[in-house]
Amino acid sequence: MTQLIESLSEISGRYNALFVDLWGCVHNGVTAYPDAVAALQQYRTQTGGKVILVTNSPRPRAQVAEQLVQFSVPADAYDDIASSGDSARAAMFEGVVGNKVWHIGTPTEAPFFEPLKLLDNPAPIERVTLEAAEGIVCTGPEDPTADPSVYRPQFLLAKQKGLKLLCANPDIVVDRGDHREWCAGALAQLYTEMGGESLYFGKPHPPIYDLARRRLRKIADVADDSILCIGDGIHTDIQGGIGEGLDTLFITGGLAAEEFGSDPAKPDKARLDTWLSDQRLSPTAAISFLR
Template identity: 65%
Template structure:
């Protein structure tokens, strides 16, 4: 049974570290949520460790810069693990070949192709047209507002050529302010549904949790999985990921599932129960907004 709580502080003393989602929890893609920032600052002030675990395709330095622009102060977190860093490591190890077709917004996603100095003998990645590619690197759609189906012809060609699609962000949609946009996960799902092979590195898949644990260990602390609380608004990313890793989770109902859970200040208990049953996820806790 999922417990509806009034604040993070109600349960945070049970955990040494938090794995915290960003979009829909700490910010809305435009600006920070002041209550969420205050809750994380208070948790850290008591000795807790905050690892921001995000399906952003950006390297962590790019996410840190973005957070500053959104008004999230550096004292609200300790370190960052991104889907982009997990996926970049795989790409530079040749998971989809050397010649890749890039899908995304060049101005936004250029950092994805920055060299990874932690690897020995990384693959020399070359961005080429689809007809010359060995695989696809997908950071997102070219137009996040366009219907995903417009990619079907290119994906049919890629599938017939046996290309793998590296998905740098498993999220299906995200809300930027009041506008809902498609993410790379929607493209990867279409490719998979068409019979192609998609490789995932963000939540709910293990690679990003392995990275988050390494980021945690790099801080010089030892934290068991039972001492970690995952926080997020994605039932099939944050909550399913926590379940898969045997990590407790706190579901933010006022994000992607705001309407379905009838969340005003807090979710409606009956609507929440029905939603969680339909999505087949069982977070330990739920709250309207991180606070």
């Protein structure tokens, strides 16, 4: 049975490291949640615990760090970052979808294609038209407010060509402030439903957890049973953590807040238990907001 808690400090003493989701947990895509920042700072300073931010952002680690400054998330709230973007970039430069790729995304996501120094012999990647492509790289829809179905004509051609789609962000939707936006995961889901093959490198899939563990090992030797995964995505953060054999803390006031009553700060325990049963997932604990 999932334990409903009021603050991270109730259980944080059991863990030497946290894998923490960003969007919907530490910030809302516009600004930081002060209580979440304070909770992470307290965890690091009072217990000496390590915090790895594990995000499905398609951005490289350095670009995520720059964005956190813009959102007023201070550097002393975390130790390192593992992004879906870095995990997917490594796969792209290993040539998993070919050398000539059709990119679906915005101009701000261009750093995804910058050379990756971690690999000894990265594959040369060239962005081309769909007609000339050997594969697809999706960092997100060009218009995050448009229904993903607008890509059906292009995906039909891509499927006929047998192209694989590399998804740099498995999230289906995120809330940017008060507005919900589509993510790369929605496009990858559509492509799969149409019969295409999509490759995932963020939560809940293993590659990003391997990256997070490697980032953690650089600063501390922490066993899996001392790691807690925190996030508001039941089928990304929580399913991924459970799949890795890690304990999980579900943020109820995020993407699924409406499922647990009219007040996001006070989730109804009975409704939470019923909903989690329907999802066939059982987080170690749940909390309204990270604090």
